[in-house]
Amino acid sequence: MRIGYSLNLEQTQKLVMTPELRQAIAVLQLSALELSDYVEQQMLENPLLDVVEDSGDKGTDNSQEDTPPLEKEDNPADSDWDMNWEDYFQHQEERIFREYDPDAGQNKRFEPFLAAAPSLQEHLLEQIHIQRASAPQDLLEYIIGNLDENGYLPLSLEEIAKQFQRPLEQVKTGLTIIQGLDPLGVGARNLEECLRLQLPLLNHYPPEMPSFLNHLEDLAAGRLQKIANQLKVTPLQVQAMSDLLRTLDPKPGRRFSGPGEVRYIIPDVVIEEVEGEFIILINDVTVPRLGINQTYKKALSQNSESETRKFVEQKLNAAAWLIRSIEQRRLTLYKVADALVRRQEEFLRQGIRYLRPLNLKDIAEEIGVHESTVSRATANKYVQTPRGIFEFKFFFATGLGSEEGMTTEAIKQALKDIIATEDPKVPYxxxxxxxxLKEKNMKISRRTVAKYRDELGIPSTTLRKRY
Known part of the structure; x- marks a missing residue:
């Protein structure tokens, strides 16, 4: 066997993930709010990016139309640039800056602000700071600080007394004060105590109600006859007390806000019906319209400082790619939404029963892109329709393989309608x-019916029965 060196030519294909391509993929899967934050961050890092004030902005369009495909090279600063940036600045419209006169009444502005709802702890602390409590202030604050998000106290009184080094009777007094604050039910150790604290909220309740609270497990299991026998009342009276109990709040702390719990949904796509036709709008009003800062055209004309020109050209390249990526995201979202409207038009006109089975591959083939592109374009995004606001993945409904292509959502809606019309004394x-459902050409098994019923939060036959 001969060992030696040789020189061979070989032609291969491979995918190179350039920084520009990675940026385009990242921008595509961002929601409107996330894209707005991303653009703000890029504006801090790239001084050439600027916001175009005019919403009709020809400057933005020109920045996208006049930007040719940029070559992908390892060192863009040393490459030959196809774009004449000086001509670009000459054709771009001059920016119009509106000066703000604080003394002028017609230009008077108000700074926007955000007022957050108080948390449960803040609401309770405000009450104990106003009233003069018989328990030490620091003890009350310690108990309030240990309440969970539902308003319950997970610690025992003995643990609090040991950790806080206070007498047990003093801790009991402090807890009684907390349980008397608004809303009633906070500071409870379990569900029974929480509901018992809220009994004063009921104007008139049967004398058996306090004893009825001792049978919550039997009530949850639907054993109304057993409760009636132990309380020596009729099952109808037990049913009435159960209905009265449902008017109370089992989790009083949930009505208050918590850190990071508020989530605003801004739809990325808006679908409106105008004169019988569906119009698609890409909702990117929160994303600033980007252009190139005019003040940097002087730096391009200075050939003496090559380092300065090289820096400006690098930033121009990055700015152009960002503008291009945002425009590509807008175009891809529009194509996906347009394909969804054509596939799900019956749902948009007539409701959930007419939602058709659909998958990512169907949309990808229709608009001529890869399936992963559709997945990224629809990830964590919402669409506003005449039927409400839905997540994009809602439209990619799973079919059950029936002849009419029935979706699981349509079957759940039919199941909900059937149960709503049943006789409560003899539930189905x-x-x-x-x-x-089989008579309605929805052929599914009994186990699947039970699964869908649980997902809809509908109790079993025993718990739905009314006396």
Whole structure:
């Protein structure tokens, strides 16, 4: 066997993930709010990016139309640039800056601000600071600080007394003060105590109600006859007390805000029906319209300082790619939304029953892109339709393979409608629901019916029965 060196030519294909391509992929999967934050961050890092004030902005369009494909090279600063940036600045419209006169009444502005709802702890602390409590202030603050998000106290009184080094009776007094604050039910150790603290909210309740609270487990299991026998009342009276109990709040702390719990949904796409036709709008008003800062055209004309020109050209390249990526995101979102409207038009006009089975591959083939592109374009994004606001993935409904292409959402809606019209004294069993759905050409098993019923939060036949 001969060992030696040789020189061979070989032609291969490979995908190179350039920084520009990675940026385009990242921009595509951002929601409107996330894209707005991303653009703000890029503006801090790139001094050539500037906001175009005019919403009709020809400057933005020119920045996108006049930007040719930029070559992908390892060192863009040393490459030959196809774009004449000086001509670009000459054709770009001059920026118009509106000066703000604080003394002029017609130009008077108000700074926007955000007022957050108080948390449960803040609401309770405000009350104990106003009233003069018989327990030490620091003890009350310690108990309030240990309440969970539902308003319950997970610690025992003995643990608080040991950790805080206070007498047990003093801790009991402090907890009683907390339980008397608004809203009633906070500071409870369990569900029974929480509901018992809220009994004063009921104007008139049967004398058996305090004893009825001792049978919550039997109530949850639907054993109304057993409760009636132990309380020596009729099942109808037990049912009435159960209905009265449902008017109370089992989690009083949930009505207050918590850190990071508020989530604003801004739809990325808006679909409106105008004169029988659906119009698609890309909702990117929160994203600043980007252009190139005019003040840097002087730096391009100075050939003496090559380092300065090289820096400006690098930033121009990055700015142009960002503008291009944002425009590509807008175009891809529009294509995906347009394909969804054509596929789900019956749903948009007539409701959930007409939602058709759909997957990412169908949309990808229709608009001529890869399936992963559709996945990124629809990830964590919402669309506003005449039927409400839905997440994009809602439209990619799973079919059950029936002849009419029925989706799971349509079957759940039909199941909900059937249960809503049943006789509460003789509710339908899961087997009966299966037979009724079969008559509607929805052939699913009894086990699937039980699964969908649980997902809809509908209790079993025993718990739905009314006396």
């Amino acid at each position: 069993s899961d087997q009966k629901l299966t037979e009724i």
